[in-house]
Amino acid sequence: MTVTDGRVARAERTRHAVIEAHIALIEAGELKPTGAQIAARAGVSLRALWANFNDLETLFEETGTELLRRQDTAFAPVPVDLPLDERIDAFCRQRAELLELMAPFARASAIRAPQSKRIQRNRLRHIARVVNEVDELFAAELAALDASRRATLVRSVAVASTWASWVALRDVLDLPVAEAAELMKHTVTALLSEARQPTSC
Structure with a gap:
C-alpha cells in the first residue's frame, strides 16, 4: 500500500468513526451533540474531525x-x-x-x-x-x-x-x-x- 493509499484509508476510517459516533450520541439522547462530543466519542481529535468534515453541514449530509x-x-x-x-x-x-x-x-x-x-x-x-x-x-x-x-x-x-x-x-x-x-x-x-x-x- 502506498503512502497515499494509507492516508485515504485512515481518512475513511476517521469519517466512518465520526458518523458512527454522531449517530450513537443521538441514539443515547444527546440530540444536539457538539463537535467536541462527537470527536471524543469517535476517539479522534477535534482537528481530525474538521479535517475530514468541512463543517457540521457536511457531517449532517453524510449522517x-x-x-x-x-x-x-x-x-x-x-x-x-x-x-x-x-x-x-x-x-x-x-x-x-x-x-x-x-x-x-x-x-x-x-x-x-x-x-x-x-x-x-x-x-x-x-x-x-x-x-x-x-x-x-x-x-x-x-x-x-x-x-x-x-x-x-x-x-x-x-x-x-x-x-x-x-x-x-x-x-x-x-x-x-x-x-x-x-x-x-x-x-x-x-x-x-x-x-x-x-x-x-
Whole structure:
C-alpha cells in the first residue's frame, strides 16, 4: 500500500468513526451533540474531525446518507398484489417500525433543521421516498384518478405516514406504538377510500 493509499484509508476510517459516533450520541439522547462530543466519542481529535468534515453541514449530509442506508436495509417492499386492506396494514406496520427506528434522529433534526439546509434536504429525501412508495403500492387504486387528484391523494397518504404525523401521535398525544399505528392505518384507509369515489361533475 502506498503512502497515499494509507492516508485515504485512515481518512475513511476517521469519517466512518465520526458518523458512527454522531449517530450513537443521538441514539443515547444527546440530540444536539457538539463537535467536541462527537470527536471524543469517535476517539479522534477535534482537528481530525474538521479535517475530514468541512463543517457540521457536511457531517449532517453524510449522517443523513448513512441513516437512509440503514432505513433501506430495514425496508421490505409490501407486495403490490395483496388485497388492499392487507397492503394498508403491512404498509402502516412497516412505516411505524421505520419511524420508531428513525425517531431519535428525527427529533434531533427538528432542533437543527431551521438553520440547516442539509437537514432540510435530508428530510425532503425521506418524504420523497414515501411518496414514491405510496404511488407504487397503491397504483391499482390510484389508476382511475386524474393526475392532479392522484398527486393530492398520494401526498396526503404520505403525510399521514411520515414523521410530522407520527410525532403528533407519539409525542403530543403520547400514544403507544400499536395505537399510533392503528390510527395511521385508519387515516390511510379513509384517504384511499376516496380513490373509489367518482369525481364530482
